[in-house]
Amino acid sequence: MKTLIITSLIGTLLIAGCATTPQSRVDENPGLFDSFTAEQKEIILKGEVDLGFTPEMVMMAAGVPDRKAKKRSKNGTSEVWTYYQYSPRSIHGFGNYGSYYSFSSRYHSWYRNGNWGDHVVVSREGEREKNLVVEFLKGEIISFEMVQ
Numbered sequence: 001m002k003t004l005i006i007t008s009l010i011g012t013l014l015i016a017g018c019a020t021t022p023q024s025r026v027d028e029n030p031g032l033f034d035s036f037t038a039e040q041k042e043i044i045l046k047g048e049v050d051l052g053f054t055p056e057m058v059m060m061a062a063g064v065p066d067r068k069a070k071k072r073s074k075n076g077t078s079e080v081w082t083y084y085q086y087s088p089r090s091i092h093g094f095g096n097y098g099s100y101y102s103f104s105s106r107y108h109s110w111y112r113n114g115n116w117g118d119h120v121v122v123s124r125e126g127e128r129e130k131n132l133v134v135e136f137l138k139g140e141i142i143s144f145e146m147v148q
Helices: 002-018 022-028 030-034 038-045 055-062
Strands: 067-073 076-087 090-092 101-104 109-112 118-120 127-137 140-146
Touching (some): 022 055, 038 055
Antiparallel strands (some): 067 076, 090 118, 101 109, 109 118, 127 140
16 A cells, blocks of 8 residues: 555656746746736736637647647638646556656556556556647637646
């Protein structure tokens, strides 16, 4: 049990170390952030988006999208960005027994090796669900869907 708790904590730290936040993205480009209105700044710092936002504003609020696609309609060709939220999962009966942690190219994840039991995934791979979908037309958001 103690090992599982330590593994979970290490996994959380690994995920947190790789993830960026709206504040860290603002800190990387303060000049661009200063050009936004006070209302836009407040929305971005919450990690949210709004109609009329540019791709740069969305990148600052939500980071790099997991998927980009083109969408054609009567209104023209738009670009759709999709962001996913990942939930960690256990992998049953999988792993090497020589080292404590290993990287699985099959699951694109770090996992804990053990002589028995489950192997705990400690990366963002796992069950995924759409967290944010943004549609741009002519360089600004015309629609978005955000999971609350």
